[in-house]
Amino acid sequence: MIRVFRHAILLLACAAPAKAQDVPLVADLSSHLVAITTGFTGTDVLLFGATDGPGDIAVVVRGPTTDAVVRRKERFGPIWINGTAVTLRDVPSYYRVASSRPLNDFVPQLLLSRFQIGLENIRMTTAGENSSPELGNEFREALVALKLDDGLYDQGLGAINLMSNRLFRTELHFPAHVPTGTYLVEVYLFRHGQVASAEIVPLVISKVGIGADIYDFAHDLAPLYGLMAVLLATAAGWAASAAFRRI
Amino acid sequence: MISLLLATKGRAGPEMQIYLPIAEMSVNIVLVLGLGGVIGLLSGLFGVGGGFLMTPLLIFIGIPPGVAVGTQAVQIVASSVSGVLAHMHRGNVDFRMGAVLTAGGVLGSMLGVLLFSILKQTGHIDLTISLGYVIFLSAVGGFMLMESLPAALGRKRVALASALRGPGQHTWMHGLPLKMRFRRSRLYVSALVPAAIGFLVGVLVALMGVGGGFLIVPAMIYLLGMPTQVVIGTSLLQITFVAAVTGLLQASVNHTVDVVLALLLLVIAVVGAQLGARLAGKIKGERLRLMLAVMVLLVALRLALGLVLTPSDVFSVGESVAP
Numbered sequence: 395m396i397r398v399f400r401h402a403i404l405l406l407a408c409a410a411p412a413k414a415q416d417v418p419l420v421a422d423l424s425s426h427l428v429a430i431t432t433g434f435t436g437t438d439v440l441l442f443g444a445t446d447g448p449g450d451i452a453v454v455v456r457g458p459t460t461d462a463v464v465r466r467k468e469r470f471g472p473i474w475i476n477g478t479a480v481t482l483r484d485v486p487s488y489y490r491v492a493s494s495r496p497l498n499d500f501v502p503q504l505l506l507s508r509f510q511i512g513l514e515n516i517r518m519t520t521a522g523e524n525s526s527p528e529l530g531n532e533f534r535e536a537l538v539a540l541k542l543d544d545g546l547y548d549q550g551l552g553a554i555n556l557m558s559n560r561l562f563r564t565e566l567h568f569p570a571h572v573p574t575g576t577y578l579v580e581v582y583l584f585r586h587g588q589v590a591s592a593e594i595v596p597l598v599i600s601k602v603g604i605g606a607d608i609y610d611f612a613h614d615l616a617p618l619y620g621l622m623a624v625l626l627a628t629a630a631g632w633a634a635s636a637a638f639r640r641i
Numbered sequence: 642m643i644s645l646l647l648a649t650k651g652r653a654g655p656e657m658q659i660y661l662p663i664a665e666m667s668v669n670i671v672l673v674l675g676l677g678g679v680i681g682l683l684s685g686l687f688g689v690g691g692g693f694l695m696t697p698l699l700i701f702i703g704i705p706p707g708v709a710v711g712t713q714a715v716q717i718v719a720s721s722v723s724g725v726l727a728h729m730h731r732g733n734v735d736f737r738m739g740a741v742l743t744a745g746g747v748l749g750s751m752l753g754v755l756l757f758s759i760l761k762q763t764g765h766i767d768l769t770i771s772l773g774y775v776i777f778l779s780a781v782g783g784f785m786l787m788e789s790l791p792a793a794l795g796r797k798r799v800a801l802a803s804a805l806r807g808p809g810q811h812t813w814m815h816g817l818p819l820k821m822r823f824r825r826s827r828l829y830v831s832a833l834v835p836a837a838i839g840f841l842v843g844v845l846v847a848l849m850g851v852g853g854g855f856l857i858v859p860a861m862i863y864l865l866g867m868p869t870q871v872v873i874g875t876s877l878l879q880i881t882f883v884a885a886v887t888g889l890l891q892a893s894v895n896h897t898v899d900v901v902l903a904l905l906l907l908v909i910a911v912v913g914a915q916l917g918a919r920l921a922g923k924i925k926g927e928r929l930r931l932m933l934a935v936m937v938l939l940v941a942l943r944l945a946l947g948l949v950l951t952p953s954d955v956f957s958v959g960e961s962v963a964p
Contacts, residue, residue: 432901435658435667465764467955473772473948476764476957536956543954570660570667605662605901612663612896620892623900624885627719627907634911635723 418446419591421581426595428568429602436569439597443581448559450493450500450584454511455566455597457488457546458575461521464533464540480533481521487573488546489516492553492564500584509582509589513538513549545569574599663899664708672702673902674909681910684720685917687933689854691910692717693781696850697774697940704902706770707761711897712906713850717884719907720914721852721877728874735825735871738835739878742857745836746883749843754890757847761895764959768948773849775945781855782937789930826867826875834865839879846887852880 421443428437441453462485468477491497497512507515516538520530541547546569554564566579577597583590601609612619658667676698684691692713699709728734760766817831838860842853857876861867867875892898 430660432660433658434660463764463959465957465959467952467957473768474952474955475768479764533956537958540954540956540958570658571665601662605660608662608900609665612892612898612900616896617889617893619900620889620898623715623892623898623903624718624888626900627715627888627903628722628885630904630907631719631722631911632726634719634915635726638915 417591417593418449419581419583419593420444421579421593421595423566423579423595423597426597428572428597428599430572430574430600430605431603432605434570434605436567436572438565438567440563441566441579441581441595442561442563443593444561445559445583445591448585449590450495451554451556451562452493452497452501452511452582452584453491453554453564453566454509454580454582455488455490456486456578456580457573457599458486458577459484460487460573461485462537464537466533466536478529480529482518482530482534482537483521485518485537486516487575488568488577489513489541490548490550490566492550492566494554494556494562496551500587502587505587505589509580511582513542513547544571546572568599572599574601659901659905661704661708661899661902663712663896664704664902666703668702668704668902670905673905676702677906677909678913681720681913682917682920683913683933684910685914686920686929687917691720691914692851693774693778693849693855694937694940695906695910696770697778697944699902700770701943705897706767707757707895707897708899708902710757710770710848710850711888711891711895712899712903714846714884714888714891715898715900715903716907716910717846717850717852718881718888719903720910721881721884723911723914725874725877725881728877731874733871733874734878735823735867735875736878737821738823738826738828738867738871739875739882741821741832741835742839742842742875742879743882745839746843746846746879747886749840749845750847750883750887750890751843752840753844753847754887754894756844757891758894764957770849771944771948773845775941775948777849777851777855778937778941778944782934782941785930785934785937789927789934826865826871828865828867830865835861838864839883842879843883843887846880846884847891852884854880 421441424440424442428439443451445451462482463479464482465476465479467474470477491512497506501511506512507517510516518534518537520533538547542549545567548567550564554562556562575598577599579595579597581593581595583592600606657669657671659670659673660667676695680691680695680698683689683694695716696709696713699713700706704712725734757766760769817833819832820829821832822829838857842857845851845853845856854876857879858872861872861876862869888898
């Protein structure tokens with residue numbers, strides 16, 4: 395419950411009143427909270443907005459950043475074992491970019507790297523002893539490929555429909571195993587290779603209901619959770635044998 | 642059966658999915674219940690724990706190996722509690738022996754959970770679990786095949802027990818210190834031997850999510866020379882306690898016990914086990930035992946192939962453990 399309140403406050407703070415007639419770009423989401431419940435199998439959130447004239451739209455959705463260890467399996471005798479490992483810092487747990495046209499058609503590379511738009515422009519730093527640039531690059535590419543396969547990264551160029559150069563919309567997909575946290579949906583309006591306007595909409599992905607309670611319990615009060623699980627199992631085993639003895 | 646399992650994976654509609662809060666993924670509820678039921682039935686039919694089949698099958702359907710092993714420890718508690726209660730009613734439990742085994746088992750479990758945690762951090766836990774299963778399933782399956790093949794073909798079974806166990810035989814074991822008298826088992830041996838057996842089983846429960854019945858029962862009969870009628874009850878007593886401690890430690894240290902998955906599995910597995918136990922009296926066992934042996938070997942083969950064949954992707958990603 396506290397979690398929900400915290401998010402509500404955050405949302406109020408971010409959703410400062412925007413005057414549509416003053417700004418060249420407005421955008422919003424069909425929902426600002428994705429609730430992961432027991433029956434959660436992934437969801438789509440609709441991003442929609444309007445511009446004050448022609449231009450190109452690019453949308454970037456970023457999940458909370460984490461550190462990730464990428465490991466490479468290497469042959470060791472007859473079997474494959476995890477060998478070289480590289481730790482990458484500032485890895486977005488979720489990343490999705492969508493645009494009205496291929497990015498390079500309307501955004502200079504300089505801006506793509508500055509705003510980290512596009513999978514190849516996400517800045518991740520390598521850490522640890524195995525941090526030669528070539529190795530870092532190879533493992534970074536491997537990470538992006540794995541995340542693409544996993545459905546946590548996506549690049550949808552041309553996925554945004556612009557209607558009469560004013561209205562735009564796109565579906566943002568979040569799979570069943572989407573990481574929780576505060577996401578930022580960045581919407582950019584480009585004109586003549588420049589950012590004409592930009593807006594950031596927050597999106598909270600949170601476990602709610604019994605699944606969230608179990609997760610919090612298991613991590614905050616781990617020993618007690620373990621004790622409960624064992625007692626539950628004991629009770630179930632005992633109840634089953636008692637029930638079946640009577641039949 | 643395995644290919645069938647893999648084929649059903651992810652095909653059912655979204656309404657059949659349930660979200661596992663600790664594994665952090667959705668699974669098909671019918672698939673999980675089916676798995677639990679079949680393994681429960683098999684365990685009731687053959688009197689085996691079922692953990693050694695359940696853990697690899699959970700891994701096959703995509704449950705992270707760590708969560709499969711941790712959850713399985715809790716699952717083992719449920720399935721062995723009912724067994725130990727039944728044996729206590731018949732007076733077939735040597736509590737003194739059980740206490741010594743458990744003491745060793747708890748120490749083994751602590752080491753196992755610690756090892757598990759280290760292997761998880763260094764990225765070798767999946768390999769260790771798979772490799773452990775390949776070795777143990779090959780051994781168990783091979784032994785069962787050798788035992789059941791002659792019987793299924795109508796030949797006389799080799800009297801292994803009497804060949805290995807001679808009453809009053811003096812071996813290196815009897816020279817060890819800390820001798821204890823176990824009245825119920827009619828034994829006077831060093832407490833170090835059962836404690837060491839218990840220790841080994843504790844490590845196995847923590848690392849692999851198996852009860853270790855296939856290891857402890859032969860060890861008690863052939864190594865310690867315990868009377869057969871108290872072996873099962875006493876080993877179940879030890880497994881119950883060691884699995885309980887392991888479940889507690891896995892939940893506290895590694896956060897790998899998924900209570901939703903455990904509940905789903907144990908409810909259906911307990912029912913399956915009871916039905917299996919009832920069926921066991923009515924079905925000709927030898928051919929079924931042979932089938933189980935073949936199945937165990939197939940699971941081992943599938944895991945072994947996963948280790949040996951060139952992986953489709955040599956890269957894998959894990960959360961960083963360093964803060």
